[in-house]
Structures are given as structure tokens and as C-alpha cells.
Amino acid sequence: MAQSGEMITTADVMAHLATGNERQQDAYRVLKSSGLLDILADYHPYPAGTVPIDIDVPGSDLDLLCYAEDLDAFEAEMHDQIEAVGEFRCIRGDGNLPDQRPYVTCNLQVGHWPVEIFAQSVPVNRQNAYLHMLVEWRLLQLWGDAGHLEIRRLKQAGWKTEPAFASVLGLQGDPYVNMLHLAEMKREDLWNWARSRTSL
Structure with missing residues (x-):
């Protein structure tokens, strides 16, 4: 993890999950074994949400933030690639929140974990989440x-x-x-x- 103790990069978060509590370690194994990070590699996937910071509750998603300049291409690639991981659905949003832009959200189930992939044409480190x-x-x-x-x-x-x-x-x-x-x-x-x- 970064010396500051913050989870700035995907590597920081994964290292934190790998040595975290039981649910965090399970999330780490799921992300690694599913191949999702490899599938999404071109989109700079970043594990976010409540699990890395240990405030998740039963039913909480594993969230993956992605940077996709072309949302149409991203959604098409998800249909091509993620079907190998499990059933999923994608939703388009117009980004009507403050400082928000259009986005694609894809939801799927990996093992017992619900996973939500959020893509936007904004670099991950500038996304609200x-x-x-x-x-x-x-x-x-x-x-x-x-x-x-x-x-x-x-x-x-x-x-x-x-x-x-x-x-x-x-x-x-x-x-x-x-x-x-x-x-x-x-x-x-x-x-x-x-x-x-x-x-x-």
C-alpha cells in the first residue's frame, strides 16, 4: 500500500484486500480468479466502494470503476467478454448529478458476490465514486x-x-x-x- 496508507492505485487496493479481513480477502480471491481485472485492463479498473474500506454490509457490491472514452465500444466489449464470467446486464445513464457525465453500469454475479462495473469517459481518479x-x-x-x-x-x-x-x-x-x-x-x-x- 502507499506509504500514506491511502488506496490511490488499483495495486494499493488489491494489496489492502489481500491482507484484510475475511470478506476483503474473499473479494481479492474473486477479483483474481474471475479474470475481471484482466478483462478490464484497458479501462484502468479500480476496486472501489464499501468493501475496501470495511464498511460493507450483507449484499454489498464489489465495485469496479473504469475509464472508457467510448461508452458504446465499452458496452459492446463487455457483452463480448463478460458473458464468459456470468450473466450480466448493462444500463446507460445520462449523468445528471453535479459534475457527472454519461456512464455505463454493468451488473453481474461472480460466485456469491454481486459485482458492479461503472464506466465513464472520465479518468478514474477524477470520478466521484x-x-x-x-x-x-x-x-x-x-x-x-x-x-x-x-x-x-x-x-x-x-x-x-x-x-x-x-x-x-x-x-x-x-x-x-x-x-x-x-x-x-x-x-x-x-x-x-x-x-x-x-x-x-
């Missing part, structure tokens, strides 16, 4: 076990991830936009600010 995961991981590193337990408690009660973090931090307004703003902060500044917002 990537930025959200990095800032959430920074906050969890600050909060420790208490933070993991509280976020997981909210998620088990039906909260989505970003609204759960926003609730703990006492943020008003759109939680997805708020988390993007927090992602712009340096880690030390974020931690100092977060300490003033919660006792976790």
Missing part, C-alpha cells in the same frame, strides 16, 4: 473502530454510504456534493475539521 471512497477512508482512519461501527450501523439501518458519513459529520445539503468538497481537503486539514464536528 473514487473521490468519495478516498475521503471516506481518510475519515475512517481518523475515527478508527468506532467510526466503522457507526457507519456500518447506519448502513444496516438502510442509509446509503455518503448520507451516513454526512449524518455523522452533521452536514446539511446534498451529501454527495458535500463529500466531494471534503475530498479536496488535505488529510491533516480534513482531520482537524472532522475532529471539530464529531467525537468519534
